[in-house]
Amino acid sequence: MRFVSTGGQAPAASLGQALLEGPAPDGGLYVPERLDRLTKDELLALRELSLAGISRILGGRLFGPELPEEELAPLIADALDFPIPLVEIEPGVFCLELFHGPTLAFKDIAARIMARIMARLVEPGGPATTVLVATSGDTGSAVAHAFSGVAGFRVCVLYPRGLVTEAQRRLFTTLGGNVTAVAVAGAFDDCQRLARAAFADRELRRRRPLASANSINVGRLLPQVFYYFHAWAQLPAAADADEGLVFSTPSGNFGNLTAGLVARRIGLPVSRFVAATNVNDVVPAYLRSGRYVPRASAATISNAMDVGDPSNFSRIRHLYSDRSDPLGALRRDLAGRSFDDRTTRRAMRDAQEKHGYLMDPHTAVGYLGLKEELESRGGGTGVVLATAHPAKFADVIRDAVGIEPPLPTALERCADLPERIVEMPAEAPALRQVLLSQPA
Numbered sequence: 001m002r003f004v005s006t007g008g009q010a011p012a013a014s015l016g017q018a019l020l021e022g023p024a025p026d027g028g029l030y031v032p033e034r035l036d037r038l039t040k041d042e043l044l045a046l047r048e049l050s051l052a053g054i055s056r057i058l059g060g061r062l063f064g065p066e067l068p069e070e071e072l073a074p075l076i077a078d079a080l081d082f083p084i085p086l087v088e089i090e091p092g093v094f095c096l097e098l099f100h101g102p103t104l105a106f107k108d109i110a111a112r113i114m115a116r117i118m119a120r121l122v123e124p125g126g127p128a129t130t131v132l133v134a135t136s137g138d139t140g141s142a143v144a145h146a147f148s149g150v151a152g153f154r155v156c157v158l159y160p161r162g163l164v165t166e167a168q169r170r171l172f173t174t175l176g177g178n179v180t181a182v183a184v185a186g187a188f189d190d191c192q193r194l195a196r197a198a199f200a201d202r203e204l205r206r207r208r209p210l211a212s213a214n215s216i217n218v219g220r221l222l223p224q225v226f227y228y229f230h231a232w233a234q235l236p237a238a239a240d241a242d243e244g245l246v247f248s249t250p251s252g253n254f255g256n257l258t259a260g261l262v263a264r265r266i267g268l269p270v271s272r273f274v275a276a277t278n279v280n281d282v283v284p285a286y287l288r289s290g291r292y293v294p295r296a297s298a299a300t301i302s303n304a305m306d307v308g309d310p311s312n313f314s315r316i317r318h319l320y321s322d323r324s325d326p327l328g329a330l331r332r333d334l335a336g337r338s339f340d341d342r343t344t345r346r347a348m349r350d351a352q353e354k355h356g357y358l359m360d361p362h363t364a365v366g367y368l369g370l371k372e373e374l375e376s377r378g379g380g381t382g383v384v385l386a387t388a389h390p391a392k393f394a395d396v397i398r399d400a401v402g403i404e405p406p407l408p409t410a411l412e413r414c415a416d417l418p419e420r421i422v423e424m425p426a427e428a429p430a431l432r433q434v435l436l437s438q439p440a
Contacts, residue, residue: 002064004033006030022216029311052073054233111142114220140158146213158195159184164303176420182423186426189297256387274336277339280307284338339365358397358403370384
């Protein structure tokens with residue numbers, strides 16, 4: 001398997017190059033050169049496998065021969081050492097709980113697989129690679145934990161100061177060791193801009209090898225394909241669900257949704273996806289108007305989705321570039337639905353009061369999108385991806401639902417640990433100085 005850039009101006013890369021470079025040299029994002037469709041027999045065989053089994057089979061197809069199955073299998077088994085259950089909230093509406101990993105967010109899954117693959121592929125004995133990651137909430141802690149203590153790697157987490165919850169922040173600011181937490185005076189879009197500038201700085205990268213762990217890294221993107229198939233395989237009468245099956249994905253930087261569209265391309269039996277966003281609805285607006293207009297992000301209670309220029313949109317466009325009518329084809333596969341904070345709070349309250357199910361604000365946005373889509377279709381089967389544990393948003397839960405979410409061990413453990421934070425302005429020279437001050 002080779003990986004090509006969405007920019008179209010960079011040479012094809014190997015798996016190791018694609019993972020360790022992050023963005024392609026032309027500024028585009030790496031995607032698999034081809035996506036081979038599963039046969040009907042191969043698809044049905046996946047229904048009989050565990051998550052690790054599904055991941056091993058699909059990983060072999062998506063990562064290619066550079067990572068043989070006998071090496072990939074133990075890496076995946078080690079990474080996916082927690083459950084990902086499918087829970088029925090109400091008739092026909094299921095929730096795939098992706099938040100049972102060490103940092104209580106869906107990003108644990110791909111980050112842990114990616115970290116293990118990168119550690120396997122990196123050249124031993126060379127200078128340490130700095131994994132540079134911008135976070136709007138959950139990515140930073142997932143990546144920091146995935147690489148914490150891994151020889152040959154350092155982690156630098158950029159986050160918008162004051163715009164992530166205390167629970168989200170403490171999961172990575174209390175680690176120390178090879179993890180540096182950087183509070184940026186700005187929004188998440190500023191953090192992404194700074195990360196892009198660092199990757200474009202050739203002199204900096206010569207002195208400090210950099211790798212990305214945001215969803216711009218294809219190593220973060222592809223493992224997310226696995227759990228879409230895992231969800232389908234757990235559905236009752238899954239083989240007959242394809243006519244009406246809908247997945248609703250809470251969407252910010254759109255890596256998770258892109259992975260779903262990749263899953264569909266290789267054979268996932270799904271009728272349609274919902275890109276469920278908060279008021280930062282750049283992609284839903286594009287689906288309505290046909291014009292992609294990035295804008296500054298607005299702060300919401302579903303803060304991990306506060307993104308005004310989602311990086312993975314270029315991958316979505318690339319995925320549909322082989323169609324005669326790319327926008328029309330995307331509109332057939334993808335519905336865009338957005339919701340404000342007031343509606344999100346009401347959905348959280350309703351889910352708890354009517355169905356006894358407690359959800360965080362991001363999952364609530366996805367739940368709203370799924371309900372609207374199923375209603376517009378006159379029914380069907382739907383799965384919403386639950387992207388974060390409710391306890392990470394305890395203040396929002398108390399305000400919206402009026403109850404105190406139980407505190408998981410992971411949050412209890414870091415509640416009283418000292419935080420180690422570097423503060424800096426949203427300026428590229430400041431980040432350059434932070435990166436160069438780290439040990440080589």
